[in-house]
Amino acid sequence: MLLSVKDLCVKYVTFEGIVHAVNGVSFDIPERGTLGLVGESGAGKTTTALSLMRLIPVPPGIVERGKISFEGRDLDALSGEEMKKIRGNRISMIFQDPMTSLNPVLTVGLQIAETIAAHQNMSEREAMKKAREMLEKVQIPAARYKEYPHEFSGGMRQRVGIAMALACNPRMIIADEPTTALDVTIQAQVIELMRDLRDEFSTAMMLITHDLGVVGEVCDRVAVMYAGEIVEEGSLEQIFEHARHPYTNGLFRCIPDIDEDNSRIQPISGLMPDPCDLPAGCCFHPRCPECMEICRTRKPAPFTENGQMVRCCLYTRGGAGQ
Ligand code: SF4
Numbered sequence: 001m002l003l004s005v006k007d008l009c010v011k012y013v014t015f016e017g018i019v020h021a022v023n024g025v026s027f028d029i030p031e032r033g034t035l036g037l038v039g040e041s042g043a044g045k046t047t048t049a050l051s052l053m054r055l056i057p058v059p060p061g062i063v064e065r066g067k068i069s070f071e072g073r074d075l076d077a078l079s080g081e082e083m084k085k086i087r088g089n090r091i092s093m094i095f096q097d098p099m100t101s102l103n104p105v106l107t108v109g110l111q112i113a114e115t116i117a118a119h120q121n122m123s124e125r126e127a128m129k130k131a132r133e134m135l136e137k138v139q140i141p142a143a144r145y146k147e148y149p150h151e152f153s154g155g156m157r158q159r160v161g162i163a164m165a166l167a168c169n170p171r172m173i174i175a176d177e178p179t180t181a182l183d184v185t186i187q188a189q190v191i192e193l194m195r196d197l198r199d200e201f202s203t204a205m206m207l208i209t210h211d212l213g214v215v216g217e218v219c220d221r222v223a224v225m226y227a228g229e230i231v232e233e234g235s236l237e238q239i240f241e242h243a244r245h246p247y248t249n250g251l252f253r254c255i256p257d258i259d260e261d262n263s264r265i266q267p268i269s270g271l272m273p274d275p276c277d278l279p280a281g282c283c284f285h286p287r288c289p290e291c292m293e294i295c296r297t298r299k300p301a302p303f304t305e306n307g308q309m310v311r312c313c314l315y316t317r318g319g320a321g322q
Contacts, residue, residue, distance in 0.1 A: 008066030017276035023228035036219035089119035098157035109145030155186035227283035234308035
């Protein structure tokens, strides 16, 4: 297994209280696998990704427990220097807004070349040549090498971000809402580009998004996060054709369907719970249309069948689904 995360728990200690951001998350990503991590804002998706890169700010963040192994190595046991060699080289990240991740006072070519020079045993000239090649790979003319981020459109900047992420041929890319800041037509182009380059570079990917449409285009497995937990996980087909968790089904009901004679989408009622004060029992119970008495007090245990995991009392012993 390329990446294995076991029982990851991350919290933030703030003046308002302890934010329970990630509460016992486990998942695996094999070589060349693509996992979509889906959920509303505040579900803990980005904190999970930052934990993998060991980028949780301490304080206020605390990685309470959990084991992350990548290429067979326990990331927690690595020194800061060893981790630097992995970050941007073996695992790299594409951020939501490239304008904030790119340096505004350096040309895009120089920024890509710096990433390459930091990790690969190359001369400056070779790194610059590779940076030009990477720009061409993401369909930006190499002649724009000397331009600054503000001279590019939003979609082009995200392409630069993708070129930087792939420049060292990483084994895994974490893409955190890579298309959210783009308009719809550019989103489609960027998704297609990411998919093509992932296949060309044989890179595994963790795609963080709240957009199930994007997941359907790119991923082969899907994990649905709610209030810091993975509440359902399965193959793309299992989640899209046979979703079990009421939250997953609620997310699908929020997507407009042009084949349905239904002009209104059905949003999930209520809001994500306060992570400083999570409800007892199933965290989704205040919003769940299928809530039972037991859900208010008992935390649902994971139930796995044919590789599809769900955390819901409907499917565990004693629930109505039995
Ligand atoms: Fe709904 Fe109960 Fe299942 Fe939670 S455990 S999702 S409240 S049915």
